[in-house]
Amino acid sequence: DIQMTQSPSSLSASVGDRVTISCRASQDIDRYLNWYQQKLGKAPTLLIYAASTLRSGVPSRFSGSGSGTDFTLTISSLQPEDFATYYCQQSYRTLAFTFGGGTKVDIK
Amino acid sequence: QVHLAESGGGVVQPGRSLRLSCAASGFSFRNYAMNWVRQAPGKGLEWVTFISFDGSNKYYADSVTDRFSISRDNSKNTLYLQMDNVRPEDMAVYYCVRESSGREAYFDFWGQGTLVTVSS
Numbered sequence: 001d002i003q004m005t006q007s008p009s010s011l012s013a014s015v016g017d018r019v020t021i022s023c024r025a026s027q028d029i030d031r032y033l034n035w036y037q038q039k040l041g042k043a044p045t046l047l048i049y050a051a052s053t054l055r056s057g058v059p060s061r062f063s064g065s066g067s068g069t070d071f072t073l074t075i076s077s078l079q080p081e082d083f084a085t086y087y088c089q090q091s092y093r094t095l096a097f098t099f100g101g102g103t104k105v106d107i108k
Numbered sequence: 109q110v111h112l113a114e115s116g117g118g119v120v121q122p123g124r125s126l127r128l129s130c131a132a133s134g135f136s137f138r139n140y141a142m143n144w145v146r147q148a149p150g151k152g153l154e155w156v157t158f159i160s161f162d163g164s165n166k167y168y169a170d171s172v173t174d175r176f177s178i179s180r181d182n183s184k185n186t187l188y189l190q191m192d193n194v195r196p197e198d199m200a201v202y203y204c205v206r207e208s209s210g211r212e213a214y215f216d217f218w219g220q221g222t223l224v225t226v227s228s
Contacts, residue, residue, distance in 0.1 A: 001170075034214040036153075043203055043221055044153065049214040087153055091213040095167045097143070097155040 002026055002090050006100035012108040019075040021103045023088035026069075032092035033071045035064055038102075039084045047086075048073065075105075083107055110134040110217045112204045117222030120194050130187040130204030130219055138162075138182040141207040143215065144189050146200035154200075157189065158207070171197075191224070199226040 003026035013019050023033065031051040036044040046055050048064040051071060061076045075082055088100040116128040128144075144156040157178040158167045166178050177190040187204055201221040208216045 032212065036215070038153075043218040044215075045218070046214055046216050049208070050212045053212075055216075089153075089155075089215070094158070094213050096169065097158075097213075099153040099155065102152045 001096050002029060002093050002098055004088055004090055004098050004100040006086075006088055006103050008103060009101060010104040010106065012106055013078050014108045015078055015080055017078045017108075019078050019082075019105060021073040021086055021088075021105075023066075023071040023073070023100050024069055025071075025090055025092075028068050029090045029092035031067045032090055033064070033066065034089045034091060035062075035073045036087045036089065037082075037084045038087065044087065049091075078105070110206065112206065112217060112219035114202060114204045114219045114222035117202065117224045119225045119227055120191075121228050122196060122226055123193055126191045126194060126224060128189040128191065128202055128204075128222060128224075130189075132185045132187065132204075132206075135206070137180075137185040140209065141213075142178075142180065142187045143205045143207055144178065144187075145203045145205050145215070145218075146198075147203070147221075148197070148200040151200075156202070159187070194224075194226055196226045199224060 005024045007022045033051045035048040038044040052064045063074045085102045085104045111133045113131045120126045143158045159178045175193045179188045203221045204219040205215045206217040
């Protein structure tokens with residue numbers, strides 16, 4: 001199976017900060033990488049798919065980049081509603097989707 | 109709008125069975141592949157199983173192979189997860205998830221989840 005490793009596992013940031021979350025795949029997955037946001041007690045929601053395509057309705061302060069094995073989710077200016085846990089997911093091997101371990105973003 | 113509503117969660121003893129259901133509405137259910145994803149308390153997301161739009165293809169995580177079975181009834185717009193020989197490590201919130209069409213697979217809609225508690 002393809003392993004997905006996120007870093008950091010948690011971070012503290014302030015409103016207005018630029019936040020970067022990394023996701024590394026254990027093998028080349030081209031651009032088959034998705035990002036999800038999960039707020040406390042809620043189901044996850046899709047933010048970005050195919051490494052950099054923003055889902056309709058998602059604020060433009062969110063962006064994704066990368067290909068191959070290394071990917072990044074960036075929040076350009078953190079807003080109060082962005083405090084949540086973020087997960088990457090590979091969809092290269094659709095017989096066995098795998099998620100990263102998650103990155104919790106909380107208030108500094 | 110797309111709506112996925114899971115049901116069937118509850119307390120189950122180790123070694124027993126439980127069946128989860130997911131009622132879909134707001135889209136053409138028969139045209140979409142579906143998945144179950146679970147989340148143990150305080151833990152991350154784990155993909156569990158996939159079923160193709162017509163039910164002809166099914167895939168499972170190693171952790172549930174030979175114990176869980178996914179199925180669907182397109183005439184009832186309903187997805188199922190049959191959980192047999194349940195283990196303590198199966199305790200989690202189970203989400204019903206729609207998979208996007210096309211090669212760039214992603215999970216575009218999630219249900220609110222149903223909690224499965226494994227306890228004797």
